[in-house]
Amino acid sequence: MRPSRVEAFLAKLYTDEDFLGKFLREPEILSRKEGLTGTEAKEMAGMDLTGLGFAADSFKHKRRGRGGKGRKRFGIL
Amino acid sequence: MTGGILSNLDKIDVLEMVAENFQGSSKGRLRSFKTLGSEVPLILHGVSMGLASTYPVETKRLEGMARLMEALRPETWSEHLSFVRAGGIEIGHLAAPPRTFENIQGSLENLGRAARVVGCRPALENIATLVQPPVSTMDEPTWVGGILEGSDCPFLLDLHNLYANALNIGEDPLEYLERFHLDRVQMVHLSGGRWISNPQAPEPGARRWLDDHLHDVPDPVFKLLEVVARRTAGSLTIILERDGNYPSFESLLGQLELARRAVQAGVDHRNSSPEMAGVS
Ligand SMILES: [Fe+2]
Numbered sequence: 001m002r003p004s005r006v007e008a009f010l011a012k013l014y015t016d017e018d019f020l021g022k023f024l025r026e027p028e029i030l031s032r033k034e035g036l037t038g039t040e041a042k043e044m045a046g047m048d049l050t051g052l053g054f055a056a057d058s059f060k061h062k063r064r065g066r067g068g069k070g071r072k073r074f075g076i077l
Numbered sequence: 078m079t080g081g082i083l084s085n086l087d088k089i090d091v092l093e094m095v096a097e098n099f100q101g102s103s104k105g106r107l108r109s110f111k112t113l114g115s116e117v118p119l120i121l122h123g124v125s126m127g128l129a130s131t132y133p134v135e136t137k138r139l140e141g142m143a144r145l146m147e148a149l150r151p152e153t154w155s156e157h158l159s160f161v162r163a164g165g166i167e168i169g170h171l172a173a174p175p176r177t178f179e180n181i182q183g184s185l186e187n188l189g190r191a192a193r194v195v196g197c198r199p200a201l202e203n204i205a206t207l208v209q210p211p212v213s214t215m216d217e218p219t220w221v222g223g224i225l226e227g228s229d230c231p232f233l234l235d236l237h238n239l240y241a242n243a244l245n246i247g248e249d250p251l252e253y254l255e256r257f258h259l260d261r262v263q264m265v266h267l268s269g270g271r272w273i274s275n276p277q278a279p280e281p282g283a284r285r286w287l288d289d290h291l292h293d294v295p296d297p298v299f300k301l302l303e304v305v306a307r308r309t310a311g312s313l314t315i316i317l318e319r320d321g322n323y324p325s326f327e328s329l330l331g332q333l334e335l336a337r338r339a340v341q342a343g344v345d346h347r348n349s350s351p352e353m354a355g356v357s
Contacts, residue, residue: 001131001133001179001186002131002179003130003131003132003163003164003181004130004131004132004163004174004175004177004179004180004183005164006175006176006211006212007125007130007131007132007160007163007164007175007180008163008165008166009164010163010172010174010175010210010211011160011162011163011164011167011168011172012164012166014172014263015166015167015168015169016217017092017304029203029237038343040212041211043211044212044315045135045167046211047208047209047211048211049278049279049280050208050275050278050279050283050285051206051207051208051209051245051285052208053275053277053279054207054208054275054278054287055172055207055208056284057275058170058207058287059168059169059170062112062169062170063169063170069320071095071096071098071290071319071320072082072318072319072320072323073092073093073094073122073266073316073317073318073319074089074091074092074093074316074317074333075089075090075091075093075314075315075317075333075336076081077317
């Protein structure tokens with residue numbers, strides 16, 4: 001299995017604010033520069049940019065948070 | 078809150094423990110949780126393996142889970158259908174990968190190794206996502222179904238994650254639910270969330286439903302639970318997730334009671350119309 005370049009590209013978008021900024025300015029050009037194919041780059045440029053902003057914010061918040069320490073999970077059978 | 082759980086074990090049938098919280102635990106701490114497991118069944122829940130990926134799962138994470146399974150002897154373990162790292166970058170949380178055949182293939186390879194190293198298959202949980210993963214070639218129900226069928230893993234259906242994803246793609250949650258492999262559901266997660274908005278978003282007025290585990294379970298999620306109980310022939314383990322902003326423990330037990338009623342309503346409906354559950 002060859003690791004997906006798109007997964008790596010998304011991981012960078014979700015964690016590197018400068019990279020995200022560059023992507024929002026020139027999504028297709030940056031995607032090509034990072035090794036995505038022409039089709040992948042086009043799809044990246046057409047992605048849900050509003051959702052991307054929400055997701056990147058949420059990941060940043062989670063990374064700053066306290067991880068799983070406060071979690072309480074219990075239930076019924 | 079932990080005190081509330083321990084003093085109400087007679088009203089709680091099962092505890093789900095986040096596996097990563099045991100990292101570096103002393104033998105004494107592990108022993109005390111194993112003892113707790115003799116009073117109430119435990120389930121170990123992983124949050125950082127990143128099994129749904131074309132990147133191979135790290136062996137040390139699988140071995141860590143195997144050691145915990147040995148130390149705590151839980152009923153079973155579960156993990157998410159997500160990637161959490163790629164290309165040497167840690168995202169720090171559960172992310173939805175591009176839903177492709179390659180990703181299904183990578184996930185199945187990871188799940189095969191996970192089952193071999195840990196000793197049994199995990200239940201697989203659908204995640205909430207605020208962004209639709211780009212470069213996908215299939216929708217979420219098809220992708221989840223492909224991994225469940227290929228791996229033969231049980232389905233841990235997080236109904237609030239499903240509810241959030243349906244709202245965020247503009248689908249009716251009940252119709253969205255019907256597109257998943259409900260026959261494979263063995264466990265259910267329930268939690269709550271809220272609307273978030275971003276004035277700077279490219280789409281003015283855009284909002285998304287955030288799965289924050291800080292709010293009560295919304296009423297429509299109990300309706301989804303009733304449908305799941307109607308569709309599944311086996312028993313269901315229902316877990317309430319809460320990560321903060323805690324109400325009184327009575328209020329949390331009240332939500333478990335609502336869950337019991339929803340399951341009962343689904344079972345009653347199934348028994349009154351057996352063809353709905355595929356039972357002859
Ligand atoms: Fe969950």
